[in-house]
Amino acid sequence: MTLATTTRTTCPYCGVGCGVLASTLEDGTVEIQGDPLHPANLGRLCSKGSALGETVGLDGRLLHPVVDGKQVSWDEALDTVSERLQTIIQEHGPDSVAFYLSGQLLTEDYYVANKLMKGFIGSGNIDTNSRLCMSSAVAAYKRALGSDTVPCSYEDLEIADLLVIAGSNAAWCHPVLFQRISKAKELRPDMKVVVIDPRRTATCDLADLHLPVKPGSDAYLFNGLLNYLKQHDKLDWRFIEQHVDGFADALQAAKTSSASIPAVAAACELPESDVAEFFRLFAQTERSISFYSQGINQSSSGTDKCNAILNCHLATGRIGKPGMGPFSITGQPNAMGGREVGGLSNMLAAHMDIDNPSHRDLVSRFWKTDRLTTTPGRKAVDMFKDLGSGKIKAVWVLATNPVVSLPEADAVKKALEQCELLIVSDIEQQTDTTRHAHVLLPALAWGEKSGTVTNSERRISRQRAFLPAPGEARADWWMIAEVAKRMGFAEAFDFNSAADVFREHAALSGFENNNLRDFDISALATMSDSQFEQLKPVQWPVNEAAPKGTARLFTEHQFNTANGKAKMIAVDPRLPANHCDIEYPLVLNTGRIRDQWHTMTRTSRAPRLAAHMPEPVVEIHPMDAATWQLKDGALAELTSRWGRLIGRVNHSNSQRPGSVFVPIHWNSQFAALARVATLVNAVTDPLSGQPELKQTPVSIRAFNAEWHGFVLSRQPLDLGDTAYWVKVRGEQFWRYELAGESALPEASEWVRVLLGPEGDWLDFSDQKAGRYRAAKFSGDSLQAVAFIARDFQLPQRQWLSELFSRETLNQAERMSLLSGRPASGLPDQGKMICACFGVGEKTIEQGICERRLTSVDQIGDALKAGTNCGSCIPELQQMLRRLQ
The missing domain is CATH 3.30.200.210 (Phosphorylase Kinase; domain 1)
Structure with a gap:
């Protein structure tokens, strides 16, 4: 081909x-x-x-505008949106409407949406799902540095002598960058890595020291570090005197909360020797990077935690230099781009602030508007609370799925069910959010849209279209601009291309800047269309002084504050807002897994990405599992004051006792009761508005199903009201994991109704043991298999899935469907380990034992596993340790 x-x-x-x-x-x-x-x-x-x-397939795609359940033309859809928004605004004011955006949008989409809402509708009610992942880091950078500026580059991670990874499972969540770090440590073995995380994740395999802190106690640790640095005379006094304010108050707060290593160890529930070792490493290593993510940010005190980290860098002058600095890593592809254009409700475009009169004046004059909002809007969690109370009447949701991702997700669902107007721009016809929409607008997907994104090191890159727009799908910036024109703002939204939008965005960044704002890409404002098309990745600032971009900031130690000095913040550590008790004794931690992304609307399309972890899991320490009588591989029900969830139990010594971990990805399209955000309270950080997604008190119990089963079927199925089900896309089939609370009256009848009675059947029933197995054929082609049992100990699915790729099955293979064991010669890879190359656990085990493989490199040479992204390397290492 x-x-x-x-x-x-x-x-x-x-x-x-x-x-x-x-x-x-x-x-x-x-x-x-x-x-x-x-x-x-x-x-x-x-x-x-x-x-x-x-x-990139089109099955399930939203391809045409829909209004009130009816497919309509774009003109009718856009007219409907503009007319209904204007009616609500006229009756209730501009703050009665809101936009909710996403880090999946391109910068150009973000820019046009912010311009319309803040500049011309005149409300600050536009926020983003990035509020859920990095807004605490934003607030901390602004407090300390005067601007939302990540000062470092990826290169700094490679040349640092000490890398402190806090609240990040980078091996799974940022695997390519983690492999760059791993390679750097391999080349420089003296490089030290400290991982601070309640869980022992795959990232910890790289660590010289792992600190499994008590959930929420990070600020005690970094306050203790600041105090230790002072006690051991490891501060940069000249830097503090010349470039830092607030040192005395910050140090006093550190002394009060974290006076000694024993005090820190007690607060964080860590061995004193490990705390002392971390402090010693940081004190003695000038080239130190603190690399942090959601485990720090997603907290009711997330901003203070970030500032506690920043304090340690400012007190030692470790910022603006190679291999040094506080480095917040973003979770989404364009969370940084959204920050640049004012995607957060308290910001204006080009890193300007709504509550700054001079900034408002500047933006008003640039946009030529007298409607610019003068007050910040509602942050994400409060926005949906106002929607539920009726204060906000309409919301336009773009490229995100808040019914799955926002805390107290059932309350969010109820708010959208009752709101006056819900507009959703999406690529998927069916999501937990689109099902409630009054207006659906078909957006372009990755591969179809053109514009820019900015990564975590401030690097702007082009996203280019290589597929035609399907159906009537359109760019998000285009649909917003068309609505703006219909609302009477045509002159301000006369964009003909993404390049037009980007040029205006770049021009605003340099407008009357005079080196007052570090976000400045004005050198790109005069690009032609062809130059925009050919734009190479470049780090901002990109201006007259730095036409080729800027690798790191604050090299001259001038910060974006009134006096040019950074500010250390007095941090009073606070533990999570909600505490465990007898009724809810465990702490729920949430996060990403290796091969899935957000709410699975894209990754669910790739069968190999479901093979590693096909079901929502409840990861729990074996001691806690014994306490609550939870068998490994069985089902468990989690309950909080706000919701419930059912998932598959996974015993893990990597899990901290007293805590459970559940992934964020599953939704009502793919599982019965697996939206983890239904469990989470909508408590937020008072400064950043970021919700506390990692420290929810929960209870747990075994989910005592009367029967368990699974079905592999070439056709999608309607499962009715089955208590537990999970839907997984496989190669040429759908996989369903099932369990029921009431006994099946007759398994064979139930299966035949589920799969359809037509076709040729093989089946086996052992009523005494409570087992039923069936296979359905069309001619020689296998159409479906079903396995039902009283307990969860069912045959492996991997070898069964291989049979769907065969045109015909021989007699032994047909009989294997009833015996529940693979026929001789039928490959059984076992659990998928390497998704990149489709290498299963049993294949790797066989290779290790038969070929006497002793290293990950040898496994890679023999089987290719671990040679692409490297995110399966920790599991390969575990297998080597177990089998040698």
Whole structure:
């Protein structure tokens, strides 16, 4: 198959911002490779990025505008949106409407949405799902540095002598960047890595020291570090005197809360020797990077935690220099781009502030508007509370799924059910959010849209279209601009392309800047369309002084405050807002898993990405599992004051006793009761508005099902009201994991109704043991298999899935369907370990034992596992330790 064309673009997943080469083949399929010229990834891709070509199909796509359940023309849809918004605004004022955006949007989409809402509707009620992941880091940077500025580059992570990874499982959440770090440590073994995380994650395999802190206690640890640095004379007094305010108050707060190593160890529930070792390493290592993410940010005191980290860097002058600095890593591909254009409700475009009169004047004059909002809008959690109370009447949701992702998700669902107007721009016809929409607008997907994104190191990259727009799908910026025109603002929204929007965005960043604001990309404001098309990755600032970009900031130690000094913040540590008690004795931690992304609307399309972890899991320490009588592999029900969830129990010594971990990804399209955000209280950080997604008190019990089962079927099924079900896309089939609370009256009848009675059947029933197995054929082609039992100990699914790729089955293979064991010669890979190359656990075990493999490199040479993104390497290492 010859290649039709190859396009340089960027990955739509995490904040690493990897470059991608997308090649469209003559048959319409897409081949994906990492871009070796992109400075973020240098050719590497993770398992999700490698599978992007499998996600571009049109099944389930929203392809036409829909109003009140009826397909309509774009003109009718846009007229409806503008008329209904204007009616609500006229009756209730501009603050009665809101926009809720996403880090999945391109910068141009973000810019036009913010311009319309803040500049012309005149309300600050526009926020983003990035509020859920990095707003505490934003607030802390602004307090300390005077601006929302990540000062570091990825290169700094590689040249640091000490890397402190706090609240980040980078091995799974930012795997390509983690592999860059791993390679750097391999080349420089003296480089030290400290991981601060309640869980022992895959990231900890790289660590010289792992600190499993008590959930929420991070500020005690970093306050203790600041106090230790003072006690051991490791401060940079000259830097403090010349470039820092607030040192005395910050130090006093540190002394009060974290006076000694024993006090810190007690507050964080850590061994004193480990605390002392961390403090010693930081004190003695000048080239130190603090690399932090959601485990720090997603807290009711997240901003203070971030500032406690920043304090340690400011007190030692470790900022603005190679291999040093506080580095917040973003979770989404364009969370940084959203920050640039004012995606948060308390910000204006180009890193300006709503509550700053001079900034409001500047933006008003640039946009030529007298309608600019003068007050910040509602942050995400409060926005949906106001929607529920009726204070906000209408919301336009773009490229996100708040019914799954926002805390107290059932309350969010109820708010959307009763709101006067819900507009949703999306690529999917069916999500937990689109099902409640009055107006659905078909958006372009990755591969179809064109514009820019900014990664975690401030690097702007082009996302380029390589597929035609399907159906009537349109760019988000276009639909917003068309609504703005219909609302009477045509002159201000006369954009003909993404390049037009980007040029205006760049021009605003330099407008009357005079080096007052570090976000400045004015050197890009005069690009032609062809120059925009050819734009190479570049780090801002990009201006007259730095036309080729800027690797790191604050090299001159001038900060974006009134007096040019950074500010240390007095941090009074606070533990989580909600505390465990007898009724809810465990702490719920939430987060991402290796091969899925957000609410699975894209990754669910790639079968190999479901193979590693096909069901929502409840990871729990074996001691806690014994206490609550939870068997490994059985089902458990989690309950909080706000909701409930059912997931598959996974015993893990990596889990901290007293805590459980549940992934964030599953939703009502793919599971019965697995939206973890239903459990989480909507308590937020008072400064950043970021919700406390990682420290919810919960109770747990065994989910005592009367029967368990699974079905593999070539056709999707309607499962009715089955108590537990999970839907997984496989190669040429759908997989369903099932359990019921009431006994099946007759398993064979139930299965035949579920799968349809037509076709040729093989089945086996052992009523005494409570087992039923069946296979349905159409001619020689296997159409479905069903396995039902009283307990959860069922045959492995991997070898069964292999049978769906065969045109015919021999007699032994047919009989294996009833015996529940693979026929001789039938490959059984076991649990998937390497999603990039489809290498299973049993294949790797066999390779280790038969070929006497003793290292990850040898496994890679023999089986390819671990040679692409590297995110399976920790599991390969565990297998080597277990089998040697």
